[in-house]
Amino acid sequence: MRNAIPVLVLGRLSSSLVTLFLVSLVIFAITSMLPGDTAQLILGQFATPDQVAALRTELGLDQPALLRYWHWLSGFMTGNLGMSASNGVSVTQLMSDRLPNSLLLAAITTAISVPLALIMGITAAMRRGGAVDRVLNLVTLSMVAVPEFLVATLAVLLFAVKLDWLPALSYVSTVESFGDFMKIYAMPVLTLCCVLIAQMARMTRAALIDQLDSAYVEMARLKGVPPMRRVLRHALPNAVGPIANAVALSLSYLLGGVIIVETIFNYPGIASLMVDAVSNRDLALVQACAMLFCSAYLVLVMMADLCAILSNPRLRNR
């Protein structure tokens, strides 16, 4: 069957649409159940009931929930993400200001963390039980164990406050040269890499060891295949599936999960936009962010599965 892959992709995409629809329903329901609404939050602590009522009418919050959902859904279908209720700017505009920042941070982190994690994981698997493995194990375990806000805060105290090498805040707008660029991204990327590398390296090591223990690798060893070739040519292709999945899961975190890094370095990314949206009960914006995170996740997982299939001749030629 030559067309297995297009069929799989189409099937995945259509089930993704169903997932997105369900997610949007859940998000809408939860946001509606939160105490307080946009009108109350805009007017703040000292709002009178009349003012709140007037603003509710203005924002269309007095309509029944189902009708509001329908308005949002029909807009979303036609590519209209709506207006942010809290400041009257279009959601597309708000997202397009922030999304490039988030994507850039994610891209740099990926470019650094994925190769590093793979090298660490493969080295640890090859030297299983040896000194290198134990050191790498200790390093990755402690990286997993230390929360990122601690890493970030310590990094700021050391590199920005004490040594004065790097800026404490990451302002994308102040980038003028490549040096600036490095300085600004150094600490956020370092913090994120700490978390991601550890997870991915450990998964790589586990997946690879699983293969190295199998009979065909034993056979290759008996035939006299050198260790490097044994790992890279024989074992690794069979471990790509689980490794790709681990990488995809880690990377999906880079879009929506970096709120702590965004907060500490004051980096204007998309995660803090969503947190703002939730605390302002800004439904259109919450929905748009949720849809974005959800689709990114689905696409990454699908790509991981495709990697697994393409790397495996048995699955590929079935």
Place this chain on the structure above:
Amino acid sequence: MTHDTKTDNLLISPEQSIQVYRAMQRGMSRRNALKMLGAAGLFAASATSLPGISKAWAADTAGQNAPKRGGRIRVAAHSSSTMESLDPSKGATAIDYVRAYTFYNGLTQFDEGLVAQPCLAEAFESTDNGGHWIFTLRRGVTFHNGKALTPQDVIYSIMRHKDPAIGSKVMSMVEQIESVKALDEQRVEFTLSSPNIELPSILAVSHLVIVPDGTTDFSKGIGTGPFKCDEFTPGVRSVAVRNENYWREGRPYLDAIELVGISDESARVNALFSGDVQMINNVSGSAADRVSKTAGRAVKATNSGNYTDLVIRVDQQPGSRPEFVEAMKYLFNREQILKVALRGYGEIANDQPIAPGTPYYFDGLPQRPYDPERAASLLKKAGVAGARVPLVVSPAANYSEEMGQLLQQSAAQAGLTLNLNRVPGDGYWSNHWMKHPLGFGNINPRPTANILLSQFFASNAPWNESGWKNDKFDQLLVASRSEPDQSKRKQMYADMQTMIHEQSGIGIPVFLSDIDGYDTRVGGMDRTVPLGSFMAYMFPEYVWWNA
């Protein structure tokens, strides 16, 4: 009655107020500092009659640092969200108020004694004790887009707040303004539904700054203010560049100000340490000690009259028993609250909402002490000795968790068990505030004493926190708005504060200071307007950069 000279309307003149703040900076308590003022009446009088004295002193304390032109600083405020807007009517937090005074001007503005002084209006007067007001606009003022300031702009800027669809935060304040009309090319007349002697102070708030007639898109920040808006991204930053055509000669000093929000406190303080920002607000007491011990950094604490108060609903049990209310007020260990919860960055209060150092503060009330025994006997009288009462605290009401804990300990000594009920800050104001028999509120400074009392203590006020009703108080409140005689008016405010102190269900243990941190190369930081952080948000045109 004209208001365009400095001294005719003051109970405590700006100069005197400066003396008090200076004395306090030298370590004196405000109470003592005010006593010093009273004792050294001669000195105070001479300061008022020779306005040059305090100015010379101010220049001296700033060292050889005369204002310097040029430079760019970055300032970080404590909150930032995509809700930000350059529409002044939407102003919600410090960052919005600062932007309002950066890009716009009001008809009037507050001075250091919290008295309204001319700004875009070069003079103002009331023709009939506060019912009608005539404001004369300054000539030759232009907006950033070149348009000249006209009465139409004033009419539009004020009247738009009355439209409920705008969602203005100060709608309740402008309700009393019946109409605004142009008398000629330069003068506008305000007609009020009932007289209010303090209209000029109301018009000085950041929400009521003047925008060009017909503005609906505020993204460009077109105003008459000291800076023009170069860039504005809600929740990220704004860049303000000097308005070369600013009507105030020689101002502003800085070339540009970048304003950002950093909501995480330790990130904000670290940014100040690393030199990424030159001024921050909302520094906690513990961080303030760290900042003030660092070379090249300093803190500035402003008592702006902000308070976190115990709200005892007098229309519910057990607050409906007056002895219970009185007992709770005796259970505040105010010194401990100031020392432990606020780390000393505050000022002892006396269950009266008007802060010392503001025009109508009444200093004749004896300080209510911490007295658990007296509280115990009052509780017995109220018939609630040994009772268990829930007390609602929340991070939304600043320091209420700490205050609640301290109150719980003192109450235990008087035989009263308070069960602390912690609720999340999210949604606190709409779901919990004023809805429990015993809870906490947090009241931000109001521009005038009358606004504060009208909004929070009048019987029919929407935020009458404790549900306290008193006809005599209401009559005094209304009468004070149109009382032209300064000393009579002061007496009225004294009576009202006494009533609140004795009868209302509001306990105010301490006033909270607003603490700013700044790089000492920022000049001009000794100006203090007791209404909030960042020089009551007006710092942009008063500071300079020494580098």
